[in-house]
Amino acid sequence: GAGVSQSPSNKVTEKGKDVELRCDPISGHTALYWYRQRLGQGLEFLIYFQGNSAPDKSGLPSDRFSAERTGESVSTLTIQRTQQEDSAVYLCASSLPGQANNYGYTFGSGTRLTVV
Amino acid sequence: AQSVTQLDSHVSVSEGTPVLLRCNYSSSYSPSLFWYVQHPNKGLQLLLKYTSAATLVKGINGFEAEFKKSETSFHLTKPSAHMSDAAEYFCVVTSGTYKYIFGTGTRLKVLA
Numbered sequence: 001g002a003g004v005s006q007s008p009s010n011k012v013t014e015k016g017k018d019v020e021l022r023c024d025p026i027s028g029h030t031a032l033y034w035y036r037q038r039l040g041q042g043l044e045f046l047i048y049f050q051g052n053s054a055p056d057k058s059g060l061p062s063d064r065f066s067a068e069r070t071g072e073s074v075s076t077l078t079i080q081r082t083q084q085e086d087s088a089v090y091l092c093a094s095s096l097p098g099q100a101n102n103y104g105y106t107f108g109s110g111t112r113l114t115v116v
Numbered sequence: 117a118q119s120v121t122q123l124d125s126h127v128s129v130s131e132g133t134p135v136l137l138r139c140n141y142s143s144s145y146s147p148s149l150f151w152y153v154q155h156p157n158k159g160l161q162l163l164l165k166y167t168s169a170a171t172l173v174k175g176i177n178g179f180e181a182e183f184k185k186s187e188t189s190f191h192l193t194k195p196s197a198h199m200s201d202a203a204e205y206f207c208v209v210t211s212g213t214y215k216y217i218f219g220t221g222t223r224l225k226v227l228a
Contacts, residue, residue: 003159004159031214033214033216035218040220041220042206042218042219042220042221043206043218044218045216048215056214056215100214102148102167103165104150104152104162105216106162107160107161108159109157109158109159110159
């Protein structure tokens with residue numbers, strides 16, 4: 001597509017429920033990234049995909065968080081048993097392989113997750 | 117290890133006056149540096165980037181930044197603020213990898 005698309009744009013969920021966040025990257029961008037932005041803080045790296053593999057999952061905060069990617073395209077970030085501290089904006093970005101350093105990422109508009 | 121510090125969490129300027137958003141970085145390697153802007157309820161947009169070419173980098177919407185290795189700084193400037201510049205600005209450092217290290221952001225307010 002023309003840009004990075006994320007859905008839903010807003011999600012309110014009850015504590016303890018599972019949520020799935022979706023990212024549709026730019027066509028041809030084999031590199032995909034998830035970041036989290038908590039209120040008043042910078043973005044925290046969560047996970048990096050190259051193709052369908054995730055060589056770096058070091059930013060996932062707990063085993064309640066998981067992500068997958070299929071067809072070198074859509075990625076889903078799943079948070080199980082949500083907690084209030086999971087409330088944040090979850091941002092997805094994509095780039096051409098090996099080009100993040102030179103050309104920057106393209107970000108989606110994010111999913112604002114609120115856990116009540 | 118890399119880190120980035122944005123020295124001001126909030127900056128207010130009057131429309132038509134200069135903008136200065138300050139960023140200092142720490143990196144063990146030759147860094148790439150970026151500035152991104154985030155308007156309310158919008159994604160982050162790349163303003164400009166430094167990747168070891170010219171130290172004075174020009175970006176979109178009249179913004180520019182100068183890489184100063186001796187000062188480990190990459191401050192963002194604009195000669196004349198416009199109301200549409202009101203947004204949050206993030207300084208980013210990366211060193212040859214895919215992983216970005218973000219500053220905590222500077223919220224720019226432009227007064228009429």
